[in-house]
Amino acid sequence: MEKSYYSPCIQKPDCEVLKEISSNLGLQIDAVELDDYRDVIDGFMDNYSVLNDFPEPTLPVKYPRTPGHRPAPIDNPYNAWYWKTDISGATEGLLKGKTVGIKDNVAVAGVPMMNGTKILEGYTPEFDATVVTRILDQGGRIIGKTACEDMCFSGNSFTCSTGPVRNPNDETRSTGGSSSGSAALVS
Secondary structure: OOOOOOOOOOOOHHHHHHHHHHHOOHHHHHHHEHHHHHHHHHHHHHHHHHHHHOOOOOOOOOOOOOOEOOOOOHHOOOOOEEEEEEOOOOOOOOOOEEEEEEEEEOOOOOOOOOOOOOOHHHOOOOOOOOOHHHHOOOOOOOEEEOOOOOHHOOOOOOOOOOOOOOOOOOOOOOOOOOOHHHHHHHH
């Protein structure tokens, strides 16, 4: 079956783009050197484009779920939950009877994923991360997505776009990051 749309993983730059990049970087690259750089890049492009043709492996979504909801402040006093949901896994397994909160940088099919940043707000994965499938296959029950720091890029607990995660034991201290929501929920 022929694809109706093809998006290369990397766009091949022409000499004008390379000239603009070199100028932005304060480099003095002449036209001959730009041609040489373009030729080197062209040599790599075939290898990179092969990556785009690989099918992306995904595991089937095996367990029914609803998208859930963002918890109200009254139900989320420490701002530790990004999203609440309820996904029951297999009826048997090592995690039977255990509830699990999944950090909000892990894909859960049909459940919004923000990764602590407004940049991704509105994104909903169509697949489960392997760890999610394994938890559910072993009987775990996923009850929500835990808040994390903006792009998981902070060691503190105040950069999450949904607001700071407060430490349940001492609100004058950080819960730490980037898994701030998880830390607050298990304390």
